Amino acid sequence: MRSAREALTASRRAPLLSALGVVTIAFSLFAFGLFGLVAINIRKALDQVEERVEVRAFVSDSTDIESVAAAMKDIGEFPEVLRVDYVSKEKALERARKEMGEFADVFEAGVLPASIEVHLRPGMRSPTSVRSVADRMKTYSFIDDVRYGEEWVEKLYRLRNIATVAGIALGVAFAAVAIIIIGATIRMTVLARAKEISIMRLVGATDMFIRLPFLIDGLVKGVLGGLLALVFVWVANRVVNEYFMETIFFDRQLVFLGVVGGAVMGVLGSLVSVGRHLRRI
Amino acid sequence: MIRLTDVAKEYPRSGVALAQISFEVKKGEFVYLTGPSGSGKTTILKLLYLDDKPSRGEVWVNGVSSKTATGREISRLRRRLGIVFQDFRLLEDRTAEANVRFALEVTGAPKATIRAKVARVLTQVGLAAKATSFPPELSGGEQQRVAIARALINDPFVLIADEPTGNLDERATRGVFQLLRDINSSGTAVIMATHDLDLVRRSNYRTIELNHGRVVFDSAESPASARPFEEPWEVRETPPDSTEGI
Numbered sequence: 001m002r003s004a005r006e007a008l009t010a011s012r013r014a015p016l017l018s019a020l021g022v023v024t025i026a027f028s029l030f031a032f033g034l035f036g037l038v039a040i041n042i043r044k045a046l047d048q049v050e051e052r053v054e055v056r057a058f059v060s061d062s063t064d065i066e067s068v069a070a071a072m073k074d075i076g077e078f079p080e081v082l083r084v085d086y087v088s089k090e091k092a093l094e095r096a097r098k099e100m101g102e103f104a105d106v107f108e109a110g111v112l113p114a115s116i117e118v119h120l121r122p123g124m125r126s127p128t129s130v131r132s133v134a135d136r137m138k139t140y141s142f143i144d145d146v147r148y149g150e151e152w153v154e155k156l157y158r159l160r161n162i163a164t165v166a167g168i169a170l171g172v173a174f175a176a177v178a179i180i181i182i183g184a185t186i187r188m189t190v191l192a193r194a195k196e197i198s199i200m201r202l203v204g205a206t207d208m209f210i211r212l213p214f215l216i217d218g219l220v221k222g223v224l225g226g227l228l229a230l231v232f233v234w235v236a237n238r239v240v241n242e243y244f245m246e247t248i249f250f251d252r253q254l255v256f257l258g259v260v261g262g263a264v265m266g267v268l269g270s271l272v273s274v275g276r277h278l279r280r281i
Numbered sequence: 282m283i284r285l286t287d288v289a290k291e292y293p294r295s296g297v298a299l300a301q302i303s304f305e306v307k308k309g310e311f312v313y314l315t316g317p318s319g320s321g322k323t324t325i326l327k328l329l330y331l332d333d334k335p336s337r338g339e340v341w342v343n344g345v346s347s348k349t350a351t352g353r354e355i356s357r358l359r360r361r362l363g364i365v366f367q368d369f370r371l372l373e374d375r376t377a378e379a380n381v382r383f384a385l386e387v388t389g390a391p392k393a394t395i396r397a398k399v400a401r402v403l404t405q406v407g408l409a410a411k412a413t414s415f416p417p418e419l420s421g422g423e424q425q426r427v428a429i430a431r432a433l434i435n436d437p438f439v440l441i442a443d444e445p446t447g448n449l450d451e452r453a454t455r456g457v458f459q460l461l462r463d464i465n466s467s468g469t470a471v472i473m474a475t476h477d478l479d480l481v482r483r484s485n486y487r488t489i490e491l492n493h494g495r496v497v498f499d500s501a502e503s504p505a506s507a508r509p510f511e512e513p514w515e516v517r518e519t520p521p522d523s524t525e526g527i
Contacts, residue, residue, distance in 0.1 A: 013374060199370055202330070203431070204360035205387035207352055 003212035007220065010193065010213060017192060024185045025225025026232065028178040029262055033233035035174045039167045041247045046160055053125040053156070055118040055134050055148040063142040071140050072116055080124035080133050085117040113144065127154045179265060186218055186269035190277055197277055207278055214270045222266020226259040282308045282470065283329060283439065288338035290324055298324045299494040302338070306472060308438070311465045313481050314474040316491035322474035326443050329472065330362055331355045343438060360388050363432025363440040367447035369424045371416040377427045378403065378412040384431045402430040406460060422453025429460060439470040446477060454480070
């Protein structure tokens, strides 16, 4: 209680410094938040493309429907498989005509074979698992050919890996910048009160007694900075949505995590800054 | 009450600051610590309020040993010490009264007693009328009185003063010195570092003189005629080392 009051009094004594602290924390978290927003949107786009990864097995013309149904049941039980569909000759033709538009009339009935179309579960769309599913499907005698766009799947997988590595590297860099800026901001507050701290020590205040108001100050600044950053990111997201492209925003969990992250950084920054100062005197 | 036994202090860069320092200060005693700049006065005072630890030997202050003291013990000890500096060390954005009150508040003293105690010590140092003034509005002597009031607020058993008159003119020096004598006559020990020889000569208190980090004279052990005051400190051969103010 006393520490909270002390933290409040200190902020009142130097309102500009406190406001500057909150805004600096907000902007550094804003930069990190914007990066996060870009990252989750790229991820979503990649997920959407990945949903199109499918394995198609062409069925011989003479195959009876029961054998196909039995095979489909088997395939549906593969751990990697999300969904199995049967595409009849007629449906294949209809789909081809729709997709080819003005060249629709080049297809005649009976040209395209029937097929079994397999969609894979998220996380099971790597080239290895796709190949493995395709190989197992090839073992059925009535399957003429299995296709899954091997090259495309490999490219997509590489792209995803690059995005993940770049995301982690940039994320760490942005987080490090945010931590350094927040640390420096809090250090400024501590330095502004260096004399006060030295006098407190001389008259016999305990280290915890000295530290606590700074921790509360750091916590409050972290939370306020986090909330302000959230507002900035939300506005930025709205603007992009309005004028450029449809994007998704952080879900509740990520929002909560962001604000808690701000608070933790505030507290850690204070702890380190005051700790260094207490040792130096 | 205070005992230093064969104390030495060495700093990695500036070398030996103190060597073979042994003396005792009894309850209610008034002791001058004199010597040229860099002779180790400030270092000894720092060891007394445990802001630093000796490299060798042991410092005992009111039952707390420099060898074993924990952070909490040091904090508790400092509540029973009054410390005064040449540069006053007041918070300039707070009134005289708030500066004194601060020392009580940070030790978690009960709120009800604070106001009366602060008024009492401000009256004791002759500043009751200036309680609401801010340090920049006060003269040097008045600022030092505020610092002394702050040092007295916790009823210390010893007042440690590091050149308390170093920044004051002669008149203010006399006033502050008289105040320290009054404090001492009410039972509080005073250990005062000073290089003001006139001040030391004018009074008959115990004097410990340091030079190059060693005790060269202690009036409690040698006859008064042995005082080496005739030699002016300013012209001593060895330049002052850099241990002051570390």
